Amino acid sequence: MATKTEFGRAKASAAQARRYAERYLMNTYKRPSLVFTRGKACRLYDDKGRDYLDFLGGIAVNALGHAHPRLVRVIRREATRATHLSNLFHNEFQGTLAKKLARWSGMDRVFFTNSGTEAVEGALKLARIRAKQSGEGKTRILALENSFHGRTFGALSITATEKYRAPFAPLVPGVEFVRFNDVDDLESKFDSTVCAVVIEPIQGEGGIHAVSEAFWNRARELATGHNAALVADEIQCGLGRSGRYFAYQRFKGLPDIVVVAKPLGGGLPLGALLARESFASAFSPGLHGTTFGGGPLVCATALEFLQTVDDDKLLENVRHRGDQIRAGLEQLKARFDFIKEIRGEGLILGLELRVEGAPIVAEALCRGLVINCTHDFTLRFLPPFIIREREVNEFLEKLEGILRTRSN
């Protein structure tokens, strides 16, 4: 039955919202039956008023949790001014946001997009046009086994997982996959026909696997030696989640191009590709563009997000809470023999099991904990950067209770 909201608009009941979704949405996601209606900080609430501890953060998006007062204030303010102007004109926030991202990343220039996959497309195009302009005619792209870079054709073509790729073949040609952290394999596939090597410094969808220092350093050397782009996909692990601004900052060598998205817009859709001048300068007006990317409202919100991370020293919190979660997971590992391995750093953590993760995710939801599972066997934890000590304790307690049901 339709009810009136506080704004007087007709709102479908949760049951009706579910019915309409099943009838009218394309069949791309399997969803549980509950309907979340609002969130506050690290908690979500469903239509029955039940609360849930959010350790998924909208898949690494809600770094400041839900309804953060600073973001709410900026969104309200800018919504009354200008939400969209197009990229044919300057807006008040794009340049300032680009400057802040350049400072954080060590890159020189920025192009704003609407999503992660669109940022990846931009990075591939930038690498190709730069190689073309240098007259070297190189077009091959290297990516890693077990990678995930997005769902559009270019990004899908460098995504290794067969179940995502195969139904849509043929994909973009000229892509080859390197065995994860295998320096010999990288060396054997890297030659002067390669224009880019794309690496997630910590693979997210692939089950939280960190690239080794030796592999990164060799990729840096080979890219420099062959005048190719080293591209860091930091869409899931970047912008503070690893406890550093960027996960590649644990290595010495910088990438040439970086792609970001997820938390950047403070919950609004925003991505970006960042590049060193020597790569960024390959773009000139007309070569690349987007209608929505980098509008004033979303850029103002993104600036507020980045500023809040600095003002509230959230990187420190990410590291401390990450250590606390890891220590708790180690204790659980000693107790439950179906836990195989703990991986990740900061607040991008994975718990690999010897049993299927899906029933555990479902049980967690029943007990008021939102997590998810990737690659069938790895529970993935991506809580907001503002998570507090007592919420981590609550999470560990809940998780133990849930794992106990599995061992019975």
Ligand SMILES: Cc1ncc(COP(=O)(O)O)c(C=O)c1O
């Ligand atoms: C590492 C990585 N790259 C790219 C993407 C694609 O981003 P989006 O879903 O915003 O297109 C994702 C999404 O999960 C990701 O984790």
